[in-house]
Amino acid sequence: MEKKGKFVRMSLVEFTGWLNANRFDRQIGVIQNHHTYIPGYAHFKGNNHIALCESMERSHLERGFAEIAQNLTVFPDGDVVLCRSFNTIPAGIKGANQNGLCIENLGNFDLGGDVMSDAQRKAIVTVNARLLMRFGLPCDTDHVVYHHWWDLNSGQRTNGSGNTKTCPGTAFFGGNSVAAAQAGFLPLIAAAMGAATNPPAPPQAQFQGEVNTPSLRIRDKPGVDGTQLGAVANGALLAIYEVRNGWYRIHPTAQRWVSGRYVIKRE
């Protein structure tokens, strides 16, 4: 974590912790995705995250904004920088700022521009997933949106017709259309949300067995040459997760084995 004024640079893990630890006093219902265009990958030196945010803020001030326009910036190395407070309405999309949260993804993702790094790809997906989860929003194109879908003059959503920017880029996750988002972006976010809410189920025991010897050695391998790690007493009930050469693994994940000769199978 690196701090300078309001700018806070965080890893993805730090961002998730920060997001879940903080309360926000503004209703957030739309996650906006943008690309910065300039600065792009050529300006990113690997350690100048906050300096780039400061320079974006200077240019936004020149354009008459009160401060940097976006709430969050996602960098090519996968780090994020907190910019405008989440409690403050962003200046991201005319017509969608009131309950919006503005993410600027650093780079030029128009066709022929920057090639998005794997780290940034993962970060963009994860940040969108975490925000949807944090604010209780469904993963669809009403809640994850692109700048391109709003007309710049009217502030009306046109899904790309009228006077629009290409933002977040004609090559952003396969394109900047609603259909491209549905095909190439939302499924990744949905998968990230699923992985976060449904951790893999623990391994199930195959059967149970009762120890039938005064003291049964636990070894780190299925064989008498395994190092002894401890022992279980007569009558102990064991859950068996794997059977190998007459030996039973008695731990769901760790290498803890006992000889099956001294265990009576219980159905």
Ligand SMILES: [Zn+2]
């Ligand atoms: Zn934009």
